[in-house]
Amino acid sequence: MTESIHTLQEFMFQTKGMCYLLALCFFVGIITFWRFLNRNDLDQDMD
Amino acid sequence: MSEHSTAVERPLFSPFNVIASLIILFGLWLTYLRFTGGLAAVSNLDHNNPWGIWIGFDLLCGVALAAGGYTTAAAVEIFGMKKYHAAVRPAILTGFLGYSMVAFALLYDVGQPWRLPYPFIISPGVTSVMFEVGACVMLYLTVLFLEFSPVALEWIGARKLRRVIVRLTILLTIFGVLLSTLHQSSLGAMFLLVPSKLHPLWYSPYLPVFFFVSSIAAGLSMVIFEGTLAHRNFHDKMDKEHLEASRRVVLGFGRGASLVLAGYFAIKVFGIAIGNNWHYLATNYGLWFMVEMLGFVALPCFLFAIGVRERNATVIKWAAFGTILGIILNRLNVVLICFNWQLPAEARYFPNWKEIGISVFVVTVGIVLYRFIVTRMPVFYEHPDFKEKH
Amino acid sequence: MSRSRRDFLKLITGAGVAVAVPLTAEGHDHFTGYPDSYGILHDITLCIGCRSCEAACNKVNNLPAPEKPFEDLTVLDQKRRTDENTYTVVNKYDVGNSSVSPLFRKFQCNHCMEPACASACFVAAFTKTPEGAVIYDPSVCVGCRYCLIACPFEVPAYEFHDPLDPRVVKCTMCYPRIIEGKLPSCVEACPQEALTFGKREDLIAIARERIRKHPDRYINHIYGEHEVGGTSWLYISGVPFEKLGFRTDLGITPAPELTSGALAMVPIIIGMWPVLLGGIYFITQRKEKMAARELKDAVNEAIENTQASANEVKAKALAAAKQDKEKAIEKAVEKALKEAAKQAKETKEDNGKEDA
Ligand code: SF4
Ligand code: SF4
Ligand code: SF4
Numbered sequence: 133m134t135e136s137i138h139t140l141q142e143f144m145f146q147t148k149g150m151c152y153l154l155a156l157c158f159f160v161g162i163i164t165f166w167r168f169l170n171r172n173d174l175d176q177d178m179d
Numbered sequence: 180m181s182e183h184s185t186a187v188e189r190p191l192f193s194p195f196n197v198i199a200s201l202i203i204l205f206g207l208w209l210t211y212l213r214f215t216g217g218l219a220a221v222s223n224l225d226h227n228n229p230w231g232i233w234i235g236f237d238l239l240c241g242v243a244l245a246a247g248g249y250t251t252a253a254a255v256e257i258f259g260m261k262k263y264h265a266a267v268r269p270a271i272l273t274g275f276l277g278y279s280m281v282a283f284a285l286l287y288d289v290g291q292p293w294r295l296p297y298p299f300i301i302s303p304g305v306t307s308v309m310f311e312v313g314a315c316v317m318l319y320l321t322v323l324f325l326e327f328s329p330v331a332l333e334w335i336g337a338r339k340l341r342r343v344i345v346r347l348t349i350l351l352t353i354f355g356v357l358l359s360t361l362h363q364s365s366l367g368a369m370f371l372l373v374p375s376k377l378h379p380l381w382y383s384p385y386l387p388v389f390f391f392v393s394s395i396a397a398g399l400s401m402v403i404f405e406g407t408l409a410h411r412n413f414h415d416k417m418d419k420e421h422l423e424a425s426r427r428v429v430l431g432f433g434r435g436a437s438l439v440l441a442g443y444f445a446i447k448v449f450g451i452a453i454g455n456n457w458h459y460l461a462t463n464y465g466l467w468f469m470v471e472m473l474g475f476v477a478l479p480c481f482l483f484a485i486g487v488r489e490r491n492a493t494v495i496k497w498a499a500f501g502t503i504l505g506i507i508l509n510r511l512n513v514v515l516i517c518f519n520w521q522l523p524a525e526a527r528y529f530p531n532w533k534e535i536g537i538s539v540f541v542v543t544v545g546i547v548l549y550r551f552i553v554t555r556m557p558v559f560y561e562h563p564d565f566k567e568k569h
Numbered sequence: 570m571s572r573s574r575r576d577f578l579k580l581i582t583g584a585g586v587a588v589a590v591p592l593t594a595e596g597h598d599h600f601t602g603y604p605d606s607y608g609i610l611h612d613i614t615l616c617i618g619c620r621s622c623e624a625a626c627n628k629v630n631n632l633p634a635p636e637k638p639f640e641d642l643t644v645l646d647q648k649r650r651t652d653e654n655t656y657t658v659v660n661k662y663d664v665g666n667s668s669v670s671p672l673f674r675k676f677q678c679n680h681c682m683e684p685a686c687a688s689a690c691f692v693a694a695f696t697k698t699p700e701g702a703v704i705y706d707p708s709v710c711v712g713c714r715y716c717l718i719a720c721p722f723e724v725p726a727y728e729f730h731d732p733l734d735p736r737v738v739k740c741t742m743c744y745p746r747i748i749e750g751k752l753p754s755c756v757e758a759c760p761q762e763a764l765t766f767g768k769r770e771d772l773i774a775i776a777r778e779r780i781r782k783h784p785d786r787y788i789n790h791i792y793g794e795h796e797v798g799g800t801s802w803l804y805i806s807g808v809p810f811e812k813l814g815f816r817t818d819l820g821i822t823p824a825p826e827l828t829s830g831a832l833a834m835v836p837i838i839i840g841m842w843p844v845l846l847g848g849i850y851f852i853t854q855r856k857e858k859m860a861a862r863e864l865k866d867a868v869n870e871a872i873e874n875t876q877a878s879a880n881e882v883k884a885k886a887l888a889a890a891k892q893d894k895e896k897a898i899e900k901a902v903e904k905a906l907k908e909a910a911k912q913a914k915e916t917k918e919d920n921g922k923e924d925a
Contacts, residue, residue: 289711290727307688372719387831
């Protein structure tokens with residue numbers, strides 16, 4: 133599949149697109165993970 | 180909260196209201212011209228100079244000067260400098276309004292404003308730095324809205340919703356800083372594409388870093404500057420905590436801004452060394468560069484330091500004002516003044532009065548909204564029903 | 570890329586991967602453009618400045634008729650650029666040397682191999698086609714004009730007068746004609762054969778051949794072979810290109826390379842900022858908690874101390890006092906206890922504040 137890319141522009145288009153998709157997933161992921169990591173502390177803080 | 184403290188009467192026909200209404204009426208007329216005659220009817224933009232003051236001032240300066248939101252929020256919520264807590268709300272408000280005005284100005288600038296969501300829903304041009312800027316500004320506007328929303332929710336008394344959002348404060352702050360880092364720097368990165376058009380003293384592979392670092396100085400200075408103006412106009416709205424904190428904010432932020440400017444000065448010099456552009460310093464552009472660097476970076480940096488050492492708030496406030504002018508100058512240099520320096524003088528850009536009129540109109544709308552909010556909502560004081568430990 | 574490596578890549582990218590993402594890191598791959606893409610060679614030594622190409626371009630693109638007709642050569646006395654009604658212009662250059670002067674140069678979009686306009690556009694309105702043409706899709710354009718900013722040759726123009734549907738305009742390399750197998754209009758119209766259409770690689774060979782055969786006639790430079798990563802339009806000339814309004818200071822860095830570093834930082838910041846900022850937050854929070862706990866411990870200790878001494882007092886008093894007075898004493902002790910605790914806490918808090 134690599135050989136179907138002929139220009140740097142096209143390469144960047146593909147790879148950056150993938151990066152943005154991953155970043156989006158990461159955004160959602162980190163929020164969930166943050167809450168998972170800090171569940172106890174958060175509850176304590178609310179007391 | 181009209182019964183709060185010693186609220187002064189604000190008459191309907193105050194000079195401010197009259198002038199603001201006139202400007203807004205005038206702005207509406209210019210809006211009509213813009214959307215019936217095209218960009219050419221209200222601006223001096225042309226094929227060689229496709230970006231004018233709407234991008235140079237409203238967008239670039241607007242975003243840089245709205246950096247107070249993320250710097251203050253980061254200082255207080257992440258770095259734990261709770262003593263500046265009273266500065267957070269005004270800074271978030273200015274940030275939110277600043278970015279809203281940026282978006283508002285863009286509606287005039289782009290050819291088909293109704294297509295502004297296209298990059299995200301129809302055809303993402305992910306290779307563009309501008310794509311990233313757009314995505315970040317859009318997300319950050321949402322974050323600022325959420326960060327500010329407790330104020331409005333306290334005002335209307337929606338306790339439950341407020342509680343939910345307040346619980347998210349730290350996450351929102353982290354996202355805010357992240358998005359700001361990205362788009363503040365990317366605004367500089369947009370000009371990485373034009374080494375052949377931007378003067379070498381301003382073009383540098385470090386452009387994104389320059390823009391990011393200077394935005395911190397701009398943000399800190401704006402908090403100080405705006406605090407000064409707010410004191411003059413809305414003193415009656417401020418509670419004891421806010422008034423007591425403001426001196427601490429001026430000193431603390433002044434110290435921070437001084438340090439950041441010193442670093443900024445250094446990396447700008449490194450930038451010249453990296454590009455081996457020393458010889459340009461002896462030209463007219465070099466002179467202009469030195470005016471910017473010495474007069475609007477080094478001088479404010481030094482003034483801040485003196486003000487902090489001597490505990491002199493007045494000097495700090497002047498330094499803040501100088502820094503703000505310096506940031507505006509820098510952004511205008513990059514987009515307009517030192518951009519297209521290869522063109523003959525007659526092909527260069529100068530804004531026409533209608534363009535400036537629309538910029539003034541946009542800023543006025545921002546100020547009017549600011550007044551509306553701070554005279555009604557708990558920005559400079561804590562809402563009596565929602566006092567709590569920080 | 571070697572055969573075996575390609576096969577290996579194919580193997581591990583596999584059929585299941587929907588997006589063609591090469592596994593090599595940016596910068597390791599070298600992209601040489603679409604093979605067999607077309608280009609146009611403009612031999613400036615042959616151009617007579619007749620403006621036939623301008624007229625042909627105007628016609629094929631249905632552009633409005635210009636103020637002065639194309640036969641009017643006085644137009645050449647001014648340096649012109651492309652605009653919303655003109656995809657190509659011919660400019661006249663006085664180069665001093667009377668035997669060749671004046672010279673004429675046709676100017677239009679150079680159809681870069683790595684177009685800056687495409688790199689800049691945030692709705693990907695520009696496409697470098699395998700045929701070589703860089704084409705523009707007005708249906709997605711937002712009108713931000715970043716492409717005009719980005720183009721190193723100052724080519725694209727914008728319909729600033731159109732309030733509702735302004736577009737970016739530039740030469741299309743006659744893409745619709747190319748895919749029909751026809752020549753670009755301007756090439757077809759040129760009476761001097763100053764314009765040659767063909768495979769870019771062949772054109773470079775032709776240009777080299779001409780330079781080799783006539784070293785007296787040409788300077789040894791094919792403009793567009795390497796400039797900004799190469800362009801599909803190529804130029805050869807008898808005088809240095811900067812005398813003909815070409816910029817020779819553009820370098821050979823393709824546009825996407827200029828921003829790739831900054832764009833590569835984006836995912837790093839997205840990934841690391843939450844870690845960094847979250848970490849700082851934990852540290853400050855912990856400090857605060859420790860401070861609070863220390864305060865609490867100190868208070869508790871003080872309370873315990875007073876309680877201990879109070880107990881002693883109580884025991885003594887109990888022993889000494891009579892049964893019926895017990896209740897009264899107990900009350901008194903309780904009161905004293907509260908007082909003491911409060912006092913201790915206050916002094917401790919004051920101390921704490923001063924410390925802070
Ligand atoms: S010359 Fe300009 S408009 Fe044409 S492809 Fe290159 S960057 Fe794009
Ligand atoms: S003006 Fe249109 S084509 Fe040009 S960069 Fe903006 S959206 Fe893309
Ligand atoms: S290639 Fe076609 S569009 Fe481009 S200048 Fe020639 S005639 Fe005009």
